[in-house]
Amino acid sequence: MSKHIKLFIPGPTEVSKKTLEAFASPMIGHRSKEFQALYLEVQPALQQLFYTQRPVFFSTSSAWGVMEGALRNLAQKKVLCCMNGAFSDKWFDVAVRSGKEAEKLQYPWGTPVDPTELKNRLKSGDFDALTVIHNETSTGMMNPIFEIAEVMREFPEVSFIVDCVSSFSVLKIPFDELGIDVMLTGTQKALALPPGGALFAVSQRAMAKAEKTPARGYYFDFLEFQKNHEKAMTPSTPSISLFYALKSKLAEILNEGVENRYQRHLTMAQMTREWAQKRGFELFPKKGFESISLSCVKNNLQIDIPRLIQLLKNRFSVTIDGGYGSIKGKTFRISHMGDETPETIGRLLENIDECLEEIQKS
Numbered sequence: 003m004s005k006h007i008k009l010f011i012p013g014p015t016e017v018s019k020k021t022l023e024a025f026a027s028p029m030i031g032h033r034s035k036e037f038q039a040l041y042l043e044v045q046p047a048l049q050q051l052f053y054t055q056r057p058v059f060f061s062t063s064s065a066w067g068v069m070e071g072a073l074r075n076l077a078q079k080k081v082l083c084c085m086n087g088a089f090s091d092k093w094f095d096v097a098v099r100s101g102k103e104a105e106k107l108q109y110p111w112g113t114p115v116d117p118t119e120l121k122n123r124l125k126s127g128d129f130d131a132l133t134v135i136h137n138e139t140s141t142g143m144m145n146p147i148f149e150i151a152e153v154m155r156e157f158p159e160v161s162f163i164v165d166c167v168s169s170f171s172v173l174k175i176p177f178d179e180l181g182i183d184v185m186l187t188g189t190q191k192a193l194a195l196p197p198g199g200a201l202f203a204v205s206q207r208a209m210a211k212a213e214k215t216p217a218r219g220y221y222f223d224f225l226e227f228q229k230n231h232e233k234a235m236t237p238s239t240p241s242i243s244l245f246y247a248l249k250s251k252l253a254e255i256l257n258e259g260v261e262n263r264y265q266r267h268l269t270m271a272q273m274t275r276e277w278a279q280k281r282g283f284e285l286f287p288k289k290g291f292e293s294i295s296l297s298c299v300k301n302n303l304q305i306d307i308p309r310l311i312q313l314l315k316n317r318f319s320v321t322i323d324g325g326y327g328s329i330k331g332k333t334f335r336i337s338h339m340g341d342e343t344p345e346t347i348g349r350l351l352e353n354i355d356e357c358l359e360e361i362q363k364s
């Protein structure tokens with residue numbers, strides 16, 4: 003096997019040996035008592051992290067499965083898509099491809115959703131679903147989810163669908179308190195688990211609405227998840243391996259302490275932002291909306307990013323990301339979510355410094 007390059011990219015994130023060992027546990031039947039026990043065992047910690055009394059469902063799919071599924075379950079009239087980065091832009095496309103009527107609330111990449119403008123758009127009464135990405139991983143920007151939730155309170159008929167794929171467990175996102183209808187995340191970002199799973203919660207009113215939505219399909223039918231949840235099971239054969247890994251990870255999170263985990267992520271974000279600014283870089287997102295999960299740094303110093311990434315791989319066996327989609331080469335991204343610590347991020351930043359020096363010399 004070739005030498006492992008440690009991932010500091012914003013997904014998949016580096017998976018620890020301990021998690022990989024849990025992932026490699028022997029199989030059990032997914033309709034067995036053992037599986038039911040495993041399913042029930044992870045519920046309380048998941049509900050704690052979602053800040054909800056509602057069930058937390060597990061889908062064996064990447065996050066996009068549930069992102070598409072939420073629309074198929076809840077969009078009956080028209081979807082309004084908040085757009086300001088690669089993932090949120092794509093969600094509009096996914097809505098249209100699913101045969102849903104959709105409109106854009108479009109901002110330039112890195113610019114957050116304006117709650118007042120959102121309110122004015124919703125006042126038209128045309129919409130019954132809203133998609134918003136809390137943490138736009140492509141631009142390293144966090145939307146003001148609390149302010150958006152405040153607006154959504156005035157529009158209870160509009161299903162409030164929130165992607166927390168790269169912010170879940172990085173900071174407190176209280177599902178019940180914010181009145182969110184669907185909140186979803188993936189396994190391979192801040193949870194530092196292997197890819198292939200998505201976790202989501204659905205409000206009571208959204209569940210009632212789904213019952214009346216035609217053509218929900220089967221694989222992502224929320225009613226199927228609810229029905230099977232009542233038996234501590236999933237609709238189809240789940241990634242049992244991911245359940246083992248999740249159980250191991252949740253124990254780690256509770257052992258660290260949820261508040262300590264949030265603080266650790268904030269410390270790493272602050273370190274990375276300070277480092278960037280000290281080196282003369284600017285951050286890509288609008289000031290005040292920088293992500294806590296990752297830092298998207300503007301390449302205002304015109305450095306050769308592919309060369310930087312190659313040097314980091316060769317010298318230090320680590321890798322960062324060279325920018326996503328239309329801002330590839332114009333930005334680079336450093337992930338500081340998951341199992342990273344101020345120590346590992348500090349070392350990474352030193353490694354980057356050494357490589358930058360080398361690039362400047364030549």
Ligand SMILES: *Cc1c(COP(=O)(O)O)cnc(C)c1O
Nearest residue numbers: 064065066089137139167168188
């Ligand atoms: C990674 C990511 C996704 C897509 O996740 P998949 O697991 O590849 O489906 C969606 N939204 C955000 C914000 C992401 O970071």
